[in-house]
Amino acid sequence: MIRMLRTRLGAVRNVVRVASCGYSNGPVMPPCDFTPSPYKGPDYGKARDIRKNHLNPVVSTMTYYKEPLLVHQGYMQWLFDHEGRRYLDMFGGIVTVSVGHCHPKVTAAAKDQLSKLWHTTHIYMHPQVHDFAEKLTSHLPGDLKVVYFTNSGSEANDLAILMARVHTGAFDIISLRNAYHGASPYTMGLTSLSTFSYPLANGFGCHQTANPDVFRGVWGGANCRDSLSQTTRSCSCGDGACEAGDNYANQLKDVLMHSCPKKVAAFFAEPIQGVGGVVQYPKNFLPQAAELIRERGGLVIADEVQTGFGRTGSHFWGFQTHGITPDIVTMAKGIGNGYPLAAIVTTPEISQSLNKALHVNTFGGNPVACAVGSAVLDVIKEEGIQANAARVGEVLIRGMMKLRDQFEVVGDVRGKGLMVGVELVTDKQSRQPLPAAEVSKIWEKCKDMGVLLGKGGLYGNVFRVKPPMCITEEDAQFACEVLEVVLKECQ
Template identity: 50%
Template sequence: MNYLSSIYKINPKINFNNYRYIRYYSQLGPQLPKCNFNAKNNKPKLSATDIESIHKLNLNPCLKPWYRKPVVIKQGYMQYVWDNDNKRYLDMFGGIVTTSIGHCHPKLVEETTKQLSKLWHTSSIYYNEEIHEYAKALAEKLPDSLNNIFFCNSGSEANDIAILMARLYTKSYDIISLRNAYHGDSLSTQPLCGVQSWKFPIPLHFGVHHSTNADPYSGRYGGSNCRDSIVQTTRHCECALNECNACDRYIEDFQQLFDSTLPKKICGFIAESIQGVGGVVQFPKDFLKRAYHLVRQRHGVCIADEVQTGFGRTGTHFWGFEGHGVVPDIVTMAKSIGNGFPLAAVATTSEIAKTLTEASYFNTFGGNPLASCVGLNVLKIIEDENLQNNSHKMGTKLLRDLQKLRDNYPDIVGDVRGKGLMIGVELTSDTKLRKPMIKSDFDEILENCRDMGLLIGRGGPNGNVFRVKPPMCINEEDIDFTINVLQKAFDLHKEKIVKKQ
């Protein structure tokens, strides 16, 4: 008996056009996996009404919560969070791809607490053990040439530093980014973003050029053998074995940018290994390798944005760029690096790093002892708990289970893609035409998932892609729960569509 049949047995007169009924029946969903942690059921300091009032009055209007009734999170533990009503949720978005080893990981809490009582902050005019120990450990995770580390506080700041060094090193200004890319929201990184929703109508885009996004699912070219993923698009592909016509076509577009718009010498090229905010878009095989080659022919440097794909999340490699068979000149990282603590870094060669000595460069909080302690222990926990391998194993299971959902719900799920625990599920209103699901329908599915205890991300230029990027400690029971919740949310959506017809 499927989910909707069980609902009809409870109440055969249910009207699925009624939002209140949908909310009620969505809460009859699957049971969350057991958890041996009990959140403290203390009375909240602020009521939901107080929070709503303060939010509107004292917080900037850019902070827009999801859901009709925003979730007030009070506690986190590993892959779970609790709200102010003590309801538990499975966090399959990881604080926007940030909580890598798990919320309030006991070992990280223990080591950070020790550091809090030892030394919080000192500027770079003095030495401290923590930054040196951490810099050495992080450099050992990177290619040998990328042994100079700049510590900072966010991914946007890391990309700021990378762009500055690239322009100083090459003595050129023009930099290439991809349409649909996201690289931050600062004054110098906004121009790199290729998603309209992140654009303000001010003159920022000097020297930034966007090339065609190499998207095998919704781009101009692509087919069923293009991606480095165990799940391929259902789009027809005429490529022979070990060939990719889509990659050839996208590289032709890339070359046209050089031939028509750019000077003979350029600054560089920045790209994510898998596009994150853009909806977990994977490029055709060899696209990045061939793009890097063209950039270096024009004396440019190649920047890998590993803010979302780094630290073992893709499963097969510690860094996303390794899956493309390339070695960048500069690597930027944030999010998972600190498991939610404000921490980021830029890694590059000693020659490129020296460019920032041409004038004074200083970062007050970058690599302070507390941040360095957090970062070092995140690295240790990833290694000790084999979380990269868990990302590979759990990601493989989740992708295969999502592929079955796609095949069972062809009118709802257009594409499943990703690698490790960096996964996207694109919802459509017309799968054959790859037409994005409208916002109101997507929002309702998202609400149903929340009601059943599943927190999941959204992204893509049309906001119709589930971004599934949980803490890397999830297990098979969490995956089964996720699939069951999505199945029930899709059933509710299908039933509503039938009722409307």
């Protein structure tokens, strides 16, 4: 009886804490009809000690906030800490939770498959991998119909590098400065952010070209982006033209002429840069880049790890917003709604290149992972997730644009759908990055008011706003209101 009373009391405490989340004079958090179960894990102090003593120090380096959250439970767009406090997750576990934390249909699919078959590898056939492969490739255009499943985006990009080099017989690969494609030994050469660079020999044959950033780069103006939000820089481009896109394409041409042999293996690009701070390229840049690469026999590889599965709102895949069809597409994160799952999709011809030797991924195409991935695709379709990303994304971007116009510290707002970046600066004229301490102050206060934001960009001065795509317009408005209150406090 006593134990039952304690359990009920704990549930009541959770509800009270949830209801009182945020400052008493702050915006009212949208309602939630979910109550988390009582937390039964190690206390906060012990959890921090375990993290310090038994997890690699780099894990602690990546931990968010001065007092890191001890997350206990998730439900759709909400996270709950060990004390039952509720947070609006506007970062989606680093852009990974696509249709919602513990989405009922996805959870049910995982449970059902767990009760039948956990693992086989490719040495046997099982229905889930075949069903998912057919369903996934039906969402891709043209001859992009052959899939190889892996466990992470880095693995997918690793394999794309290998496949491109074997297929073309060339070695050199070009990526963009400020890009992030993984931190494995192979992909470390593609990633071009010093914060992820070790003083080791890597990236043989990898070259970087100028990042086509219309806010911080050499070229760019007020009409360059395919976005509701443009930069405040002046622009002299006429209709249908983009001088910035042409100039950055010429930079790529210069790299090809001076740094590469006559034939190259591939060009890698995220349709919108993620870790680099939600950087959008000028119009016409990617089509020109693709043409330059194909003229030299190379493949065009789209890294859709963050932009895929409807997140941009207007299209299912980010590359479609640029009007190109790549030769290889890599994907992860949202594909499994947080379950370890990734894939590389290419054409039948290019896929044959792996037959020149054996290649195996023990857990690629895992039955549970494929069941989860298939359920995610069903939810995206049945619940209109892509349309929701477009609709709520517009509310979010317009709300952030108002903050840009209101506060000197908000230098730029950019993005499509529910992939949004808010860059903080000392002032709009100089565009100097806001110092880390000031960025963290704003970031911490948003957390204290119940809104979790990501950070990115080379200087860590960009708020990455990429929530589960099930969020509502009310949620988006709440996030904007919280940021407005915090910016006023921090002026």
